[in-house]
Amino acid sequence: MSKIIEVNGLSRTYKLKEGLKTALDNVSFEVEKGEVFGLLGPNGAGKTTTIKILTTLLLPTSGEVKIFGYDVVSDSNKIRDKINFVYGGEKGVYGRLTAKEYMHYFCTLYKIKNNNQNDLINNLLTLVQLHEAENQKIHTFSKGMIQRLHIARCLINNPQLIFLDEPTIGLDPLGAKLLRDIVKQLSEKGITIILTTHYMQEADELCDRIAFIRGGKITLIGKPDYIKKSCNNLNLFEATLSINDIEKLQKENFFRNLSIKTIKEPYYIINFEANEADIEFIMKYLSNFAEVLDIKKKEISLEDAYIFHMREVINK
């Protein structure tokens, strides 16, 4: 497999009134051809800056970034021919145009010959399942339809690398599912995809590899399974209890990040984190407070891993 993106010691600072702000601090990573690569992190972590630099819209302060072997600083035009991007939300469309007209507009901007435009537009709108709405004005579209139209737009120049910046933000579950299916389809065609999202389940489902970014630094990178395993020292438990004095349990420091769900008094389901991994020990400890009806160690989801990993930032 060949490397599509090579980032080496990338840093970026912004000049603000209050002084220099470091948005990216010595970031390095690589993305292989055909991968779906997830960039996850809280707001302000540096995701957008990374994407802006990779799409050549922003210059790095220092470090080296190569896309398809071309340098983002000196060969931006060669790179732009082979990439495209979609950002989430309802912006970026002309509401008064129909989907077809919108596509024609961008076909012309992307220098597609007039004779070829109709076929291309047909194919792309079919791919994103908008061909039936092609003569409908965009202002009548749902959020999901707008996002799919964006995907169709970004495929106009037949890019080998696309950037999707929170594409499913604000979509209803069905719309989001449809969009994920399209992303999978594109990935099967061998298109490399860089994805940012706040939905961990989505990242888990779509991404071949994931990078956690925090305070301008990549703190963890790897396949979703690897990331989950990296949290092996994280012990999450779920227990069903019969308990009379729930408040006493709440005051106990042993159970960290305790969440309690009442089934019907005195029955509760509790979720918590513990330093101790041994389930027997936990059960014993719990029985000091309540009758333990059921207890199991939870499998760590990407979301658990994310929260575990980012907690320091959230606490700050």
Place this chain on the structure above:
Amino acid sequence: MTTINWLTLLVREIKYFTNFENKMYQFLLFFQPLMFLSIVYFLNEYRGDINDGRFVIASALISMWSYVLYSSGSALTSQKWSDTLKLLLVSPVSLSAILMTKVISNSFIAMFSMLLSFIYAKFIFNFKVEIASYTLFSIAILVLILSLSVMGLILAIVFVAFQNVYDYQNLILTPMVLMCGVFIPVEQFPLVVKVVSYIIPMTWGIKSVYEALQLSSPIYTTMTISILISLFYLLAAFFIIKRIELLLRKTGKLGAI
């Protein structure tokens, strides 16, 4: 509602909702008088005996009217845009009282450009503005403010009742200036235009100010007519707003809102 309560509302309105950040208003209040005064100044070079005072006031009037048109005109529709109309409707204060505070506050703010015009005229262009009686002139200004407020009230209602009219608000900007005798006295208009002009409250307010400037004899009559006409429209507006309120509660919508 007590008068005190209403006055507090007026002061709040001026304090909180006067939006000098709005670039359109900045232009209308600060820059437009400067532009018109420059034109007057250089055109004066062709003749040299222009009645300075009248044209300084004319420059101010154009800005004042533009400001009232854009600010008071959208007093109700803008509440709809920012989705605060519901809150106003459910408050114990009547809609007409709220609207009155808005249009009166806008007319007072519009006075700002009158003041600025005088300052520009004196310090930049060296125009001679002679005001014979400051007391009388001040009273005339108050009469003008009343007529401008009433104009604002009418506009707010018209823009809300007929949604399409709002798109054309630019089109009534200049005709109003001409019709109300800002440049050419209404007496010189053809009969039909004269009749229309005389039923516009602003015409009388403007006439009062011009007459106060020169101490023309019919000043007291003009001011009385101006006040009476304004009060008539005010009363009419009061009833129409009551009806609007009722319709809004009944059907939940009306024209632009």
Place this chain on the structure above:
Amino acid sequence: MFINKYGLTTLSYKAVYSYQSIKLFILFRIVDPFMHYIFFATLASALVGTSYLKFVVLGNIVYYTCQTMMINFINMFRMERRYGTLELNIASPTNTLYVIIKKGIVPLLDSLFVFLISIILGGILFDLNLPINNIVNIIFLCLVTMFTMFCFSLLFACISLVFSNVNLFLNITLAFLQIFCGVNFGVNKLPEVLEFISRLLPLTHSIEALRTIYRITKYEVTSLLLKELTLGFCYLILSLILVISMEKLARKNGELFKDI
């Protein structure tokens, strides 16, 4: 280019232009200029007398044409920003200045229409009879004036991309043009320094040429129009330099033009 219903110009018109219905077009392209001329004619007559009326109306015809072009040109970009499409346009492989010019064709045609309507309105309302024997000069003036206004608007549109709110800047510029381009009074009335500035602005020479064609003033039409044409080219080159340097700066500073 204009027939292509999927061309950049046609689609830009549909997507972001303010006037989409015949009713709006008639009101704002015939009634509004009509009001504008009456307004300034009245102002001038009240101040100086009716003898001066034609002089003022001719100046305002050129001014109003320019105002139409600038306001509507800038409005297109305001809409692009509101829709968040400006960035997508700029990121495309098509040259940014080319995209801006293509979009500008709409307000260009619009203001050309306004100019022609205004010439007719002038004839009907203010007895400004079109000197038919001078038709070559009229056409030449029309072409040159449109070109220079277009280049000036282009420069202004480029500058406007940097501002978060361009409204005040636009209004002040228009007021500035109205005072310094000899719209309502000859620029020779201005102090010397200001007259020099007025000679660098668009409109000034066109207005003088138009008045000469209508035999109200006596200047050399051809040389005035050549000066105007030269100014147009200067504005065009300036816009070109500006766009290139702005794109470079945007990549460096990380801000690809201001959002609303």
